[in-house]
Amino acid sequence: MKTPMYHEHVELGGNIVDFGGWDLPVHYEAGIKEEHLTVRSKAGLFDVSHMGEFWIEGPDAFAFVQNLVSNDISVLEDGQVQYNMMCYPHGGVVDDLLVYKASDTRILLVVNASNVDKDFAWVTENLKGEVKAENVSSKTAEVAFQGPMAEDILQRITDVNLSDIGFFHFKENVKVAGVNALVSRTGYTGEDGFEVYVNWDEGVKVWNAILEAGKDDGVLPIGLGARDSLRFEAGLPLYGHEIDKDITPLEAGLGFFVKLDKDSFIGIEPLREMKAKGLPRRILALQMIDKGVPRNGYPVEVDGKEVGYVTTGGYSPSRNENIASVLVEAGCADIGDEVNVMIRGKAKKALVIKKPFYRKKYKK
CATH class of the missing domain: 2.40.30.110 (Aminomethyltransferase beta-barrel domains)
Structure with a gap:
């Protein structure tokens, strides 16, 4: 499979590899080390269109998601994002994900690319109440723009004041290079930055506009290699490594995101027992x-x-x-x-x- 930016990656000298069925660049001409350090010192642009997006909508959307995930979404305001995990009944991890709360009746789940089909099956298997789930992954392009210069550069092509978007908050109906987007102050690098979600066929326009806006500031496109080394340094988990079906979030050191005092979520009882007995x-x-x-x-x-x-x-x-x-x-x-x-x-x-x-x- 190819993202909308595939041909741009080839033109930019991307070393294309098969990543979970997706043709994506592991690095470009600068190499992994240079790309990594550019994100730490300036800003870098990632194509993450292979990630999965599910909209959960309906009168019971809040109650359904609250029981689906390990964290407590009752603390979220509209327009806020929260890191979370979906767990199996035995306490192992289905996937880690971001929960975007637009309202009590409209919530976006952003999941890992390698788990999209499995995750959506899990979500639909556990649907309860007056709620529907829509997998919009194939309709959604996503770029991540990360680094200390990201806000200043992205602001040049954005119609809202990005400083008004706080850490782990988002806004919808933002114009980025004239394209309607959902923009969140989130990322997977340990640096300040943004993730921008647009319609699939408009991803290329946003990608090229950000690179153009930052070309005089040393902005580089960033491949999978530096994406992994950046998240690893920052202590951010990767599914299949620090967490998976056989590793609980408590063992992975992610207990902060597991609210065992919630009324319920799938997998809560084995995790309570593990916490009580000792990890x-x-x-x-x-x-x-x-x-x-x-x-x-x-x-x-x-x-x-x-x-x-x-x-x-x-x-x-x-x-x-x-x-x-x-x-x-x-x-x-x-x-x-x-x-x-x-x-x-x-x-x-x-x-x-x-x-x-x-x-x-x-x-x-």
């Missing part, structure tokens, strides 16, 4: 001491005993060192302790450090 596993952050690049799935050992594995690992451009997130047995190690990562069968020393690897720079 069996936890996510730790590692800084490599020995040479070697930790990768997903590599075993982690303490005193010669295997205690877990790497969920995400690699080189950190911001820190200029190799780092890893690991899921390990609770209590096996803490900040300041040394552990071993088994890289190609050899034990490589690593230091447990405080999360996240990079301090987020959101505009509150």
